[in-house]
């Protein structure tokens with residue numbers, strides 16, 4: 001059930017909206033909630049068409065960013081995220097693992113690079129970053145990945161501005177910190193931290209000059225209004241996220257959401273298209289849940305502006321399509337892996353510039 005009738009959002013209005021979207025990064029014009037609602041209510045194929053136009057105006061439509069995500073410390077997390085196998089509050093069948101050795105992480109990064117990934121993301125199941133030896137090791141990992149010429153990304157929980165600066169100095173390209181869902185629905189999924197704490201970490205990341213990778217999870221039991229609210233919040237972050245992961249819940253046995261019904265695939269496409277129009281410069285990233293989505297639906301998602309995927313058998317602890325299936329799909333669709341650092345100089349060059 002859509003909240004607004006499509007005819008309320010005329011073609012002229014949409015052209016204006018898209019122009020606004022194209023200029024968003026320069027003007028910092030805030031999107032109103034009503035404008036996002038109206039966009040979301042567009043007929044789906046019109047929305048996909050417009051999103052494809054915005055995508056083509058801002059990106060090479062053949063480019064697909066290939067990213068590998070590795071869990072460098074697994075399980076035992078004190079947060080109570082209702083979807084997560086790694087929370088101590090849930091009863092998922094998961095083997096905990098301590099922080100990996102730096103050399104083992106870098107070996108995985110090297111393999112990912114050989115497989116065609118240009119971004120390597122390291123995830124630790126921590127509620128927040130604590131200063132000390134473990135964080136020192138993560139900084140070493142970031143430096144090692146960056147030195148390989150790969151874009152380095154981390155997801156480590158909440159962090160301070162000083163910690164963000166250290167990661168930046170180590171060569172971090174992006175920090176992943178998802179908002180997950182709307183502010184209104186947030187406490188139905190997570191109670192051990194607040195929405196504002198999430199936003200505070202995103203501010204610290206921005207102050208350190210690190211790009212934010214920030215998106216959400218669809219299918220948590222949220223309503224359409226929640227998806228709109230999430231997209232509205234993401235689009236109004238300043239600066240906007242460089243990367244917007246659109247996850248689909250993978251229900252895990254032993255978590256409170258294990259029986260959650262899957263989200264309608266067209267709702268997923270709609271969210272991708274709206275994200276693309278609202279955040280024209282961002283990488284819109286298909287993330288968890290892709291294994292259960294047909295290649296035809298993924299192709300429609302790419303048409304709607306998705307231009308990044310995760311490769312590798314696992315996304316932290318959830319299954320992911322195999323490499324051959326991904327490269328086969330790219331070949332069938334005439335897409336190609338995106339080069340690293342396409343939108344900016346590599347860290348070494350940046351340092352040379354600053355000297």
Ligand code: SF4
Pocket residue numbers: 077078079080081084085086087124125126127157
């Ligand atoms: S999603 Fe992240 S913060 Fe939440 S329980 Fe899992 S590992 Fe911890």
